[in-house]
Amino acid sequence: MRIGELSRRSGVSSRALRYYEEQRLLRPVRRPSGYREFSEDDLDSVRRIRLLLAAGLGTAMIAEILPCMVEGNEGLAAGCPELLDALGGEHDRIAASIAELESARTLLARIIATPVPTPG
Amino acid sequence: MRIGELSRRSGVSSRALRYYEEQRLLRPVRRPSGYREFSEDDLDSVRRIRLLLAAGLGTAMIAEILPCMVEGNEGLAAGCPELLDALGGEHDRIAASIAELESARTLLARIIATPVPTPG
DNA sequence: ATCGACTCTCGCGTCGATGTGAAGCTACAG
DNA sequence: CTGTAGCTTCACATCGACGCGAGAGTCGAT
Numbered sequence: 073m074r075i076g077e078l079s080r081r082s083g084v085s086s087r088a089l090r091y092y093e094e095q096r097l098l099r100p101v102r103r104p105s106g107y108r109e110f111s112e113d114d115l116d117s118v119r120r121i122r123l124l125l126a127a128g129l130g131t132a133m134i135a136e137i138l139p140c141m142v143e144g145n146e147g148l149a150a151g152c153p154e155l156l157d158a159l160g161g162e163h164d165r166i167a168a169s170i171a172e173l174e175s176a177r178t179l180l181a182r183i184i185a186t187p188v189p190t191p192g
Numbered sequence: 193m194r195i196g197e198l199s200r201r202s203g204v205s206s207r208a209l210r211y212y213e214e215q216r217l218l219r220p221v222r223r224p225s226g227y228r229e230f231s232e233d234d235l236d237s238v239r240r241i242r243l244l245l246a247a248g249l250g251t252a253m254i255a256e257i258l259p260c261m262v263e264g265n266e267g268l269a270a271g272c273p274e275l276l277d278a279l280g281g282e283h284d285r286i287a288a289s290i291a292e293l294e295s296a297r298t299l300l301a302r303i304i305a306t307p308v309p310t311p312g
Numbered sequence: 313a314t315c316g317a318c319t320c321t322c323g324c325g326t327c328g329a330t331g332t333g334a335a336g337c338t339a340c341a342g
Numbered sequence: 343c344t345g346t347a348g349c350t351t352c353a354c355a356t357c358g359a360c361g362c363g364a365g366a367g368t369c370g371a372t
Contacts, residue, residue, distance in 0.1 A: 226338085
């Protein structure tokens with residue numbers, strides 16, 4: 073499919089998709105015209121990319137992670153014992169982040185639920 | 193206390209603290225010298241500010257929320273029925289964000305836990 | 313052949329919470 | 343009095359994931 077369709081189906085802007093290619097997160101093939109041709113798998117990739125981006129990972133890190141999810145996972149510990157460390161770090165950071173968010177959510181919930189002072 | 197002490201005790205840079213004042217999140221009094229004088233309560237405020245910032249709220253929103261936490265909560269629904277909406281929105285956004293982060297964490301955990309293929 | 317919708321590359325603009333000096337004033341120790 | 347550590351304002355720099363517009367080529371249907 074071309075970039076417009078992927079954009080519609082993923083809900084991600086074309087600009088962003090081109091950016092992901094630039095960052096080597098996606099590797100669409102090119103038609104003779106120069107048009108990008110994306111596969112169905114790329115749709116899954118895009119979803120994972122968004123998920124990890126939302127989790128605060130950078131494109132560079134994501135670029136290293138993505139390959140570990142397509143064809144078996146041999147590429148992971150095989151090529152990168154240090155990547156495993158980084159991954160663990162990210163995992164912990166995310167966990168901490170979740171805890172923080174829960175505090176914030178609780179805080180807001182408390183404010184919202186605070187009863188309006190009844191006059192009298 | 194002066195800005196340096198607040199910085200040390202809160203773990204937040206002086207630059208950031210000045211920025212918070214500029215955004216009306218903090219309202220330190222001024223000494224004749226021009227030096228800022230912060231109260232003990234400001235330390236709590238700073239912690240809440242960081243929490244809400246980490247939760248993705250902007251300084252403008254935080255500026256509206258903070259007053260609701262110091263002197264009773266009468267200022268909340270009293271002055272701002274619409275603030276309540278915004279607050280609810282943020283709350284939901286945070287909840288959604290937590291869900292996303294948990295997906296991401298699970299994803300990473302799965303990758304990390306993936307057994308290295310035993311040769312043979 | 314042509315028209316509208318789509319796509320291409322290139323490159324500057326954006327946003328928000330800071331970092332980073334620069335130049336000068338203040339506070340306190342010796 | 344002097345040193346030095348801390349404080350002041352001002353203003354430009356940063357970073358990452360995009361937005362946006364220009365100018366030009368492409369696709370598919372009529």
